[in-house]
Amino acid sequence: MPAAPLLEIENIAAAYGQVRALWDVSFAVGEGEIITLLGANGAGKTSTMRVISGLLRPIGGEVRFAGESLRLRPSRIVDAGIVQIPEGRALWPRMTVRENLQLGAYTRRARAHQAESLAWVVSLFPRLAERLTQLAGTLSGGEQQMVAIGRGLMSRPRLLMLDEPSLGLAPKLVREVFRVIRQINADGGVTVLLVEQNVRQALEIAHRGYVLETGRTIRSGPATDLLQDPEIKRAFLGM
Amino acid sequence: MFTTQNLVSVAIAALLTAGLYAVMSYGLAIIYGVMKVINVSNAGFLMLGAFMTLMYFQWWHLDPVAGAVLNLLPFFGAGWLVYKLLVRRVVSARPIATLLLLFALWLVIQNVALAIWGSDDQSIITAYTYKSLIVGGFRLPLTRLIVFAVALLALSLLHFVLGHTYVGKALRATVQDPQAALLVGIDTERISALAFGLGTALSGFAGSLLTLLFSFTPDFGGPFQLKSFTIIVLGGLENFAGVTVGAAVLALTESFAVLFMRASLQNVIAYGLLVVALIVMPGGVAQLWARTRS
Numbered sequence: 001m002p003a004a005p006l007l008e009i010e011n012i013a014a015a016y017g018q019v020r021a022l023w024d025v026s027f028a029v030g031e032g033e034i035i036t037l038l039g040a041n042g043a044g045k046t047s048t049m050r051v052i053s054g055l056l057r058p059i060g061g062e063v064r065f066a067g068e069s070l071r072l073r074p075s076r077i078v079d080a081g082i083v084q085i086p087e088g089r090a091l092w093p094r095m096t097v098r099e100n101l102q103l104g105a106y107t108r109r110a111r112a113h114q115a116e117s118l119a120w121v122v123s124l125f126p127r128l129a130e131r132l133t134q135l136a137g138t139l140s141g142g143e144q145q146m147v148a149i150g151r152g153l154m155s156r157p158r159l160l161m162l163d164e165p166s167l168g169l170a171p172k173l174v175r176e177v178f179r180v181i182r183q184i185n186a187d188g189g190v191t192v193l194l195v196e197q198n199v200r201q202a203l204e205i206a207h208r209g210y211v212l213e214t215g216r217t218i219r220s221g222p223a224t225d226l227l228q229d230p231e232i233k234r235a236f237l238g239m
Numbered sequence: 240m241f242t243t244q245n246l247v248s249v250a251i252a253a254l255l256t257a258g259l260y261a262v263m264s265y266g267l268a269i270i271y272g273v274m275k276v277i278n279v280s281n282a283g284f285l286m287l288g289a290f291m292t293l294m295y296f297q298w299w300h301l302d303p304v305a306g307a308v309l310n311l312l313p314f315f316g317a318g319w320l321v322y323k324l325l326v327r328r329v330v331s332a333r334p335i336a337t338l339l340l341l342f343a344l345w346l347v348i349q350n351v352a353l354a355i356w357g358s359d360d361q362s363i364i365t366a367y368t369y370k371s372l373i374v375g376g377f378r379l380p381l382t383r384l385i386v387f388a389v390a391l392l393a394l395s396l397l398h399f400v401l402g403h404t405y406v407g408k409a410l411r412a413t414v415q416d417p418q419a420a421l422l423v424g425i426d427t428e429r430i431s432a433l434a435f436g437l438g439t440a441l442s443g444f445a446g447s448l449l450t451l452l453f454s455f456t457p458d459f460g461g462p463f464q465l466k467s468f469t470i471i472v473l474g475g476l477e478n479f480a481g482v483t484v485g486a487a488v489l490a491l492t493e494s495f496a497v498l499f500m501r502a503s504l505q506n507v508i509a510y511g512l513l514v515v516a517l518i519v520m521p522g523g524v525a526q527l528w529a530r531t532r533s
Contacts, residue, residue: 053422078424090419092412094478103412106405107424155424 006031012061021047023215034192036202039212045195053084079107081158089148093137104154121150142173161193199236253494255383258390260486263445264467266438272414272477273434279341282460283348288446289455307447318439352457362454382451469513
């Protein structure tokens with residue numbers, strides 16, 4: 001691993017009521033890395049993110065962030081510097097784009113830098129500048145995804161978790177989203193944890209990847225190795 | 240029999256009532272929106288608001304409008320406590336649990352009120368209770384005008400808080416998508432407590448205003464409660480602007496119905512409208528509006 005781990009996941013297990021979702025997930029994310037989690041539907045990628053963001057309480061294992069055990073309520077986890085952009089964007093449809101972004105900076109730490117963060121988000125997605133007063137529910141899918149990512153950035157995270165950010169977008173917008181993720185990482189210095197059905201593009205921008213299967217981490221490696229791996233090719237790249 | 244003069248005065252009376260209806264329903268809408276709980280105890284707090292206003296009036300000759308303002312803080316505290324001590328523990332259980340809990344709370348409040356104040360009809364007569372203003376040939380009872388103005392002021396204030404403050408926006412965000420709210424760091428638990436406090440404060444406030452227009456007993460919250468249900472269903476349950484529309488629709492329907500049927504049947508209109516709304520347009524006026532536009 002190139003850098004000191006910012007996030008360490010150790011033997012996480014979690015369940016929704018009686019239904020077990022995670023059995024044994026372990027991985028680490030170094031400061032400044034882009035890490036992608038691969039796996040089929042139901043492998044536990046989203047559940048893993050939900051554990052990290054505090055929405056799902058693990059029944060075993062430990063999450064450490066910046067060296068400290070992370071057993072906090074979701075609102076405190078955002079304050080600590082972790083933000084999750086959920087699948088399906090989950091904007092507030094009857095609020096304006098500006099309000100959606102403002103609320104992204106809800107935590108006290110982020111609120112002080114609101115104007116700066118907004119300028120950064122608009123520089124990443126210039127198109128949002130003219131949409132600020134529009135209701136979020138009236139935007140196109142691509143624009144909604146931009147707002148969702150922007151809202152996450154407004155909290156000034158150290159770790160940005162993206163769950164299927166390109167889902168349902170036109171190919172041109174997919175490229176745009178990946179370009180921005182790379183930019184957020186390279187220029188903004190934000191560590192990224194990415195879950196993507198678009199495995200090839202995810203591996204192209206990621207430094208390393210982990211493969212999950214039925215709630216367990218079964219493989220890991222540098223993204224370039226995973227891209228060449230025959231098994232990965234067969235399972236995720238359709239080759 | 241129906242002169243224009245007649246119809247206009249009915250319409251004015253209806254709109255004056257609508258303001259009060261909106262205020263007494265807003266709390267219900269906010270609480271439902273944030274935690275998807277029907278606050279049946281609202282009726283109890285409405286009644287308690289009225290009786291506290293009577294007490295202020297008897298102790299200090301305090302005007303009911305001042306009583307309404309005075310009610311805000313203690314009723315906010317009471318609602319906040321009800322959430323922290325009771326609702327929070329059952330809010331994730333099946334809806335019937337909170338419904339029964341809050342129904343029981345209503346009964347407790349009602350019976351405590353009966354024990355303290357008895358079942359006699361109470362009313363507050365102020366210096367202006369029987370006065371009216373003549374505007375453009377229409378006789379407008381002063382109490383209705385005052386209640387309307389105060390209600391309008393309260394609603395404007397509420398709209399400002401919900402639309403322009405961080406906490407108000409956080410509350411609306413929690414209504415529209417609670418999980419997204421959690422993910423940006425909004426403490427939805429705190430917002431819920433706040434919403435219950437705010438909703439209860441509005442009940443206490445509305446209860447005070449009701450004393451300017453009606454006499455009351457410990458049983459009196461019920462019919463108003465049902466009107467509030469009708470209003471928030473008409474408004475679309477989670478749509479705060481819809482509350483105002485729902486209040487206007489109900490007030491107009493009730494007032495014009497009186498031209499055709501006995502006044503004692505007025506409540507039938509509210510309940511009838513509730514049934515019709517639930518069956519024909521469960522999404523309320525807002526949904527109907529959206530449907531006709533698309």
